[in-house]
Amino acid sequence: GQNIDQPTEMTATEGAIVQINCTYQTSGFNGLFWYQQHAGEAPTFLSYNVLDGLEEKGRFSSFLSRSKGYSYLLLKELQMKDSASYLCAVRDSNYQLIWGAGTKLIIKP
Amino acid sequence: DADVTQTPRNRITKTGKRIMLECSQTKGHDRMYWYRQDPGLGLRLIYYSFDVKDINKGEISDGYSVSRQAQAKFSLSLESAIPNQTALYFCATSANREAGELFFGEGSRLTVL
Numbered sequence: 001g002q003n004i005d006q007p008t009e010m011t012a013t014e015g016a017i018v019q020i021n022c023t024y025q026t027s028g029f030n031g032l033f034w035y036q037q038h039a040g041e042a043p044t045f046l047s048y049n050v051l052d053g054l055e056e057k058g059r060f061s062s063f064l065s066r067s068k069g070y071s072y073l074l075l076k077e078l079q080m081k082d083s084a085s086y087l088c089a090v091r092d093s094n095y096q097l098i099w100g101a102g103t104k105l106i107i108k109p
Numbered sequence: 110d111a112d113v114t115q116t117p118r119n120r121i122t123k124t125g126k127r128i129m130l131e132c133s134q135t136k137g138h139d140r141m142y143w144y145r146q147d148p149g150l151g152l153r154l155i156y157y158s159f160d161v162k163d164i165n166k167g168e169i170s171d172g173y174s175v176s177r178q179a180q181a182k183f184s185l186s187l188e189s190a191i192p193n194q195t196a197l198y199f200c201a202t203s204a205n206r207e208a209g210e211l212f213f214g215e216g217s218r219l220t221v222l
Binding site: 004008031033035040041042043044045048087089091095096097098099100101102 | 149150151153154199209210212215
């Protein structure tokens with residue numbers, strides 16, 4: 001079957017760095033996405049990786065290793081507004097998105 | 110105004126009632142999706158449509174039906190609601206197959222008593 005694993009919850013301190021991991025087993029691979037979802041709101045797109053390596057976008061970076069079925073989202077200089085759930089999703093061989101359950105990130109002052 | 114609009118935002122209903130959730134978009138996208146989100150689970154695809162004449166079942170379509178009335182409108186119906194359909198429902202759009210990025214509506218929280 002297809003599976004996306006990510007930690008349920010993480011806690012970090014304002015101003016620090018946090019890495020949220022995602023491992024996947026899917027039928028084919030056509031890209032990996034990270035979305036941010038604040039409580040009670042819609043998910044919003046953060047990043048997309050289709051080739052191995054690091055994609056940087058401001059304070060957020062996303063890394064992909066296709067051979068390991070692994071990705072991480074790196075958040076730097078954490079701010080209180082970064083408190084949210086972070087969803088990892090993989091697009092399979094049929095171009096369907098398979099979603100992880102999300103990682104709830106709690107930022108403490 | 111939001112590019113993807115869902116109505117109603119909140120609804121409480123009783124078992125056996127028919128419910129319709131509506132979605133409209135101004136992004137001009139052909140592809141539209143309905144997802145449900147439950148605590149501790151990833152987003153699960155209910156139905157999707159690549160254009161007005163193309164409707165496809167997702168992984169959890171049982172108990173649901175959809176209608177694509179126009180490029181901009183995609184409605185989800187629960188013919189006879191049951192309590193385990195209590196969830197947060199999201200409509201989403203995407204530009205094309207390669208684009209990948211989904212644009213979500215604000216969500217419709219449905220409670221079935």
